[in-house]
Amino acid sequence: MNAPEQMKQFRHIGTRPIRPDGVDKVTGKALYSPDFKAPGMLWGAILRSPHPHARILSIDTKKAEALPGVKAVATGKDLPTLESLVMHVGEGASDIVDISHNCLALGKALYEGHAVAAVAATSPEIAREALGLIAVEYEELPFVLGLEEALAEGAPVLHDTVFTKGVDPKPDKPSNAAMRVEMGKGDVEGALASAAATVSGRYTLEPVHQGYIEPHACVASWNGDGQAQIWTSSQGHFAVRSLTASVLAIPQADIRVTPLEIGGGFGGKTTIYLEPVAMVLSKKSGRPVRLAMTREEVFRATGPAPGAVIDVRLGADADGALVAADVQFLYHSGAFTANDAGAGVSSAIGHYRIANTRVVGTEVLCNRPAAKAYRAPGAPQVNFAVESAMDELAGKLGIDPLDLRLKNAAAEGDPQTSGLPWGRIGYVECLEAAKAHPHWSAPLGAHQGRGVAGGYWGNYGGPSTVNVSVAEDGTITVATGSPDIGGSRASMAIMAAEVLDVPYEQVRAVVADTASIGVSMVTGGSRTTFATGMATVQAAEEVKRLLCERAARMWGVPADQVEWRSGAVACLAGEAQGQTLSAAAIAGRSFHSGGPIAAVAALSAQGWLPGFGVHICDTEVDPETGHVRIVRYTAVQDVGTAIHPDYVEGQIQGGAAQGIGWALNEAYIYGENGKLDNAGFLDYRMPVASDLPMIEAVMVEVPNPAHPYGVKGVGEVPIVPPLAAVANAIHAATGARLKDLPMAPDRVYAALHPQG
Amino acid sequence: MRIVVMAPFDKEFFGTGRLDLAPRNLFDLVGKLDALAPGFAAIAQPRVHFAVDGVLETDWTRPLAEAAEVIVLPRVGGG
Amino acid sequence: MSKIRVSTTVNGDHAEFLCESTSSLLDVLRDTMGLTGSKEGCGSGDCGACTIMLDGEMVCSCLVLAPEAEGRTVATIEGVAEGSVLHPVQQKFLEHAALQCGFCTPGFIVAAKALLDRNPNPTEAEVRYWLAGNLCRCTGYDKIVRAVMAAAADLRQERTPA
Incomplete structure (x- = not known):
């Protein structure tokens, strides 16, 4: 569904060339975090708390230190004491003290799996053996995992320094309610009371993990002169640098972070876990140190997305116009204050025009690993509740669920939850495309049902630095500071080739380390193709200008007497009129025309626009087992302009698959003892190939006027609608409205057989 | 100039969602808000977005017109 | 020891x-x-x-x-590749953009090649069940399955005498 007027004017935008890093990745040559080795490297390992909540009375490391081969042991006391300081973490904000205490516990262990000590040794076997020789004396404390339990009177309080933010007056005692965010307008109760139809319900979700296949790993080497190197994969090596430097209280420029290929992140690699610990071990031992997590450690100690309890009430008049929405939710924050409640408030009901609204989100601390960003963080949970309720409302009103959404859909100029007007968004276009899609009217088989849901994500812009340089032979290198997590090097090369009107293969894009390019924000918030793309375009434009200027000087004509034409400079006047100079001809002699040709663009990109999606899902429910099969799936999304459509489709398909997993299978399961029972891929069941059908990605292109090529972020939106799309499809197939995720066979079976 | 402070900052810092200030630009506004509620400046960069006349503005140096409306709202963190 | x-x-x-x-x-x-x-x-x-x-x-x-x-x-x-010449499964993974982060890709390629070595004409369902032991979190498997089917078609053509 590429808009025809967009297709015609581009040579490269919208084409599907092979990514520059592709061959390395299909041949096994690409180096990911766990693949990197430094000469003389030691092997580290981390001791983790077996208790969900415990005071650390003492840590005796003497026996571990005495084990032959052990070169260093570290505990929380080896990290500097820091003043509270709220910093950017990815796109959220965290207190650096919390980041430090999550890397190595100090005073208390706040969840099962919380790091309490670390060793570095000459082999992994010795390192693991040494962990067993560290004696930690714990005083076990009462723990709390549930949202409402954590807020109850008398619940164990995790931090005596946390007083609920966002309430007035400031509470006089600490609690597990870390933050409360409320937005709204109008008279919700009055409008609900006079509405022709209302629905209400309580929805619950368990925490789920991002599920990247590459576990966290890094190598750090910290020399006696204070300078250090870190090799790691992350969604932002500049964030690794700033956070690690802050935790260690050292200058950022003393750390050079080299980005290795990243094996998935989905928001979960926008923070740090291992780097400061590896640094301390390296300093103590004088050698490079590797720390790598096992899959079990990834599950127990890295950030899941928050679980939630969500209460929703919607009201509409008789012809389906929404009149009121009341959404109140609790989100798990885990062991430290997280960021998802504000995002949940912003992402709950802004896709509809509603006069009377109240949205209240509360972050709740509990003895689980600290919640971290996961693809559209905070949005899928609340969207599941709201879009399920919309489906119920459509049923009550006897209106087609797509028509109900179309009737209320927000468009440009309509207010968001915050009151700000939406920019050029494409929700209506997506709903119309979904309605026109053959899937929406295709016949269904026995036990099958069709569900639909819409959703959105705000996206972001922010700081990026790009260096575009011209080699002596006229070929182009684009260096960015943005890790490539799903094909962005190809997109950058496409955009630069478009600006310069040269073949795609003449442009090579790389991800540069922190010493080789300027500061760039994380690859997250669906910002890279937008913001780093904008910097790429700007730097490429400057290179084009420089090439023109040099050619003019070489010909001895004024700069306005030359023109960029088909990847070369044409002379428009004087003796050289009609001649052209290629980039190779200019760059090859650039040493005699003013020096090498290169341009840096460092910007903070503005004008980003949110993305909207509408997903259609067909399920088939086995009445005898409660098993749900996804029969057909179509994901419609406004993508602005697809720079490399393959990777846009890939984002949509991958996000939809993650959402389907969240809907049907995935959940953190805890035992009575406060310990995670399913810390592995066998029991934490992510979708496999045989669980899914083809996922049709339908790209609607409503270009962003603020981006030179119309880009809108695409990566996060597609995980938002699937939860409700699947639930609505199950309802359509069975008549049962499931409000608790995951909709695993036992739950579905119970819903179908209420008598047991 | 009308300054609208959204949750959670209204209650967290100012006890009100409406302020009337005359900042030259957003840097100046952050300073003025910090004078009203010490500690605001420290969290402004990581936690706050400003919208000027309905449009998010990340350049805090841009001069503000006297008739402008500034909304102070929470940043939304992406993954 | x-x-x-x-x-x-x-x-x-x-x-x-x-x-x-x-x-x-x-x-x-x-x-x-x-x-x-x-x-x-x-x-x-x-x-x-x-x-x-x-x-x-x-x-x-x-x-x-x-x-x-x-x-x-x-x-x-x-x-899997012969020198610098990619195996058709590798080539089709590139052409179909069947990888995003690429971390799972080596496992998928070895598994897919093993499938095609014994079954040159698999159905979509056969591909999906054969690859059910390989996790990919980025792609939703769509483009992986298409790449394997395309590689199978390529290999069949190669094997058919002209």
Whole structure:
């Protein structure tokens, strides 16, 4: 569904060339975090708390230190004491003290799996053996995992320094309610009371993990002169640098972070876990140190997305116009204050025009690993509740669920939850495309049902630095500071080739380390193709200008007497009129025309626009087992302009698959003892190939006027609608409205057989 | 100039969602808000977005017109 | 404890290594031999990122003890291409953009090649069930399945005499 007027004017935008890093990745040559080795490297390992909540009375490391081969042991006391300081973490904000205490516990262990000590040794076997020789004396404390339990009177309080933010007056005692965010307008109760139809319900979700296949790993080497190197994969090596430097209280420029290929992140690699610990071990031992997590450690100690309890009430008049929405939710924050409640408030009901609204989100601390960003963080949970309720409302009103959404859909100029007007968004276009899609009217088989849901994500812009340089032979290198997590090097090369009107293969894009390019924000918030793309375009434009200027000087004509034409400079006047100079001809002699040709663009990109999606899902429910099969799936999304459509489709398909997993299978399961029972891929069941059908990605292109090529972020939106799309499809197939995720066979079976 | 402070900052810092200030630009506004509620400046960069006349503005140096409306709202963190 | 000496064949070449009795073949491939194309996503045989061929059988190398490689034939992702010429499965993964982060890709390619070696004309369902032991979190499998089907079609054409 590429808009025809967009297709015609581009040579490269919208084409599907092979990514520059592709061959390395299909041949096994690409180096990911766990693949990197430094000469003389030691092997580290981390001791983790077996208790969900415990005071650390003492840590005796003497026996571990005495084990032959052990070169260093570290505990929380080896990290500097820091003043509270709220910093950017990815796109959220965290207190650096919390980041430090999550890397190595100090005073208390706040969840099962919380790091309490670390060793570095000459082999992994010795390192693991040494962990067993560290004696930690714990005083076990009462723990709390549930949202409402954590807020109850008398619940164990995790931090005596946390007083609920966002309430007035400031509470006089600490609690597990870390933050409360409320937005709204109008008279919700009055409008609900006079509405022709209302629905209400309580929805619950368990925490789920991002599920990247590459576990966290890094190598750090910290020399006696204070300078250090870190090799790691992350969604932002500049964030690794700033956070690690802050935790260690050292200058950022003393750390050079080299980005290795990243094996998935989905928001979960926008923070740090291992780097400061590896640094301390390296300093103590004088050698490079590797720390790598096992899959079990990834599950127990890295950030899941928050679980939630969500209460929703919607009201509409008789012809389906929404009149009121009341959404109140609790989100798990885990062991430290997280960021998802504000995002949940912003992402709950802004896709509809509603006069009377109240949205209240509360972050709740509990003895689980600290919640971290996961693809559209905070949005899928609340969207599941709201879009399920919309489906119920459509049923009550006897209106087609797509028509109900179309009737209320927000468009440009309509207010968001915050009151700000939406920019050029494409929700209506997506709903119309979904309605026109053959899937929406295709016949269904026995036990099958069709569900639909819409959703959105705000996206972001922010700081990026790009260096575009011209080699002596006229070929182009684009260096960015943005890790490539799903094909962005190809997109950058496409955009630069478009600006310069040269073949795609003449442009090579790389991800540069922190010493080789300027500061760039994380690859997250669906910002890279937008913001780093904008910097790429700007730097490429400057290179084009420089090439023109040099050619003019070489010909001895004024700069306005030359023109960029088909990847070369044409002379428009004087003796050289009609001649052209290629980039190779200019760059090859650039040493005699003013020096090498290169341009840096460092910007903070503005004008980003949110993305909207509408997903259609067909399920088939086995009445005898409660098993749900996804029969057909179509994901419609406004993508602005697809720079490399393959990777846009890939984002949509991958996000939809993650959402389907969240809907049907995935959940953190805890035992009575406060310990995670399913810390592995066998029991934490992510979708496999045989669980899914083809996922049709339908790209609607409503270009962003603020981006030179119309880009809108695409990566996060597609995980938002699937939860409700699947639930609505199950309802359509069975008549049962499931409000608790995951909709695993036992739950579905119970819903179908209420008598047991 | 009308300054609208959204949750959670209204209650967290100012006890009100409406302020009337005359900042030259957003840097100046952050300073003025910090004078009203010490500690605001420290969290402004990581936690706050400003919208000027309905449009998010990340350049805090841009001069503000006297008739402008500034909304102070929470940043939304992406993954 | 002294190490065990193992003599084996890796990607067609004779190879010898010393290992602990408890070492996995994956650890030896990655840490001793420097063949880091096989990835460890779980260490428990659940993700398939370490898939290799052992005497022609597809296995998770994290579940094979390194001493078990004695006298046997090991084939890893590093041996799938012939020199610089990619195997059709590799080529189709590139053309169909069947990878995003690429971490699971080596395992998928080894597994897909094993499928096509024994079944040159698989149905979509056969591809999906054969690859059900390989986890990918980025792609939703759509483009992977298409790439494998396309590689199968290519291979069938190659095998058909002109």
